[in-house]
Amino acid sequence: MDRPVLDGSVPDHDEFPSQGPDATDPDADLRLELDQLRRAMRSRGTIDLARGILMAAFGLSQDDAWKVLVATSQHTNTKLRTLAEQVVDSAGGTPLPESVRKRLSAAVAETNAAADAQPQPQPQPQAQAQAQA
Secondary structure (H helix, E strand, O other): OOOOOOOOOOOOHHHOOOOOOOOOOOOHHHHHHHHHHHHHHHHHHHHHHHHHHHHHHHOOOHHHHHHHHHHHHHHHOOOHHHHHHHHHHHHOOOOOOHHHHHHHHHHHHHHHHHHHHOOOOOOOHHHHHHHHO
């Protein structure tokens, strides 16, 4: 970039190198995917621990704890791994940020309400007769 653009014209593409994977490198996408998978594997343990904390604290199932984490992450615009770290830290005494705490509480309440609204499976008449026999 030898010359500044002051006249409003758009400089040639070559003046601004691409910030993404190199189009001439056939392995760039694979390296990017590998990097993302490695990051996901590093954060998985923390996310699973946060799910366990939510399960124990609020009596949630594994699926419901996951739903609470995802909903809270989305509504607070917080990365899931960052939220999981905050939940784990909160179990050690570090307070959650107020906005996260409120949203987490709301997500737990919404998840419990949805679970309560689901019809419970009724036993089949044959199963009842066999159980009594």
